């Protein structure tokens with residue numbers, strides 16, 4: 405059906421809302437949580453800072469956790485999922501097992517955010533922001549993080565096994 409064939413403007417509007425809004429809503433925005441969770445950045449920053457005060461290395465670990473999340477089907481928080489009876493997660497893939505770390509920092513931030521703004525901020529967004537803060541607090545660069553990622557409900561151990569190996573040429 406072409407838009408030009410629609411006679412009534414309201415029918416056209418309805419058509420656009422129903423069929424096009426999911427596409428529009430799946431965009432990322434820098435101000436995604438400005439009204440729903442204004443304390444987001446402050447909470448992420450304070451938790452990353454206190455984790456770094458406890459152990460400086462955690463900053464590097466958070467950056468790597470973000471990289472290993474994004475490598476498998478994009479930055480959807482899939483790396484954070486535990487194995488279940490129906491899901492083989494990414495935590496035990498060869499490049500990750502006994503190597504990626506920082507989960508407890510993300511969990512702590514998520515708990516604090518559930519108190520401040522329940523059921524609002526995705527774990528994928530928390531990880532993306534925590535990595536940025538960790539790098540920036542380490543005197544690395546700062547980058548703006550567009551927000552509004554949805555958490556993945558699946559993970560892929562086999563794709564996580566495709567992370568580049570330290571033995572590559």
Ligand code: HEM
Nearest residue numbers: 461464465466467468471502503504505568569570571572
């Ligand atoms: C592309 C090929 C890459 C390979 C083969 C590779 C491999 C590795 C290996 C073997 C380690 C040590 C892990 C351990 O000690 O358990 C490591 C650590 C690390 N990697 Fe990579 N990496 C790669 C790319 C990247 C990229 C793109 C980033 C950043 C976006 C990154 C960030 C880090 C950081 C920050 C650490 C230290 C993590 C910590 O101390 O907890 N790596 N990497």
